[in-house]
Amino acid sequence: MSSLVIAVELKTIKKGKYVFKQGDESNSCFIIKSGEIAIERTQDEKEQLLAVLKSPDIFGEIALIMSAPRNASALAITDAKLLAIPKDVFMDIMKENRTTSEELNILMIERARPKRN
Numbered sequence: 001m002s003s004l005v006i007a008v009e010l011k012t013i014k015k016g017k018y019v020f021k022q023g024d025e026s027n028s029c030f031i032i033k034s035g036e037i038a039i040e041r042t043q044d045e046k047e048q049l050l051a052v053l054k055s056p057d058i059f060g061e062i063a064l065i066m067s068a069p070r071n072a073s074a075l076a077i078t079d080a081k082l083l084a085i086p087k088d089v090f091m092d093i094m095k096e097n098r099t100t101s102e103e104l105n106i107l108m109i110e111r112a113r114p115k116r117n
Contacts, residue, residue: 019074026063037082041072
């Protein structure tokens with residue numbers, strides 16, 4: 001766990017700035033320490049709000065697990081402080097900690113389910 005403490009970087013994102021954009025390469029996931037982040041996807045030239053996340057939510061992990069480009073954009077809707085976890089450290093945590101891996105699997109399933117109105 002000490003390698004996690006060394007590898008995690010605190011990032012400050014100003015309101016209105018993107019953490020990443022849809023299609024970007026995935027090299028980190030993020031845990032929100034403070035602030036709010038909107039997850040948005042552009043599809044058929046229309047912007048779609050998928051979620052508004054706040055502390056202690058995690059985001060950006062799906063692209064790491066799938067080794068794929070970002071499937072959505074993350075926009076700071078308030079000033080935010082984020083803990084950035086590099087891909088290699090995140091993947092090591094997933095391999096070494098079954099409980100964390102299972103919890104993230106559940107989270108990804110919940111996010112993939114269609115929202116009911």
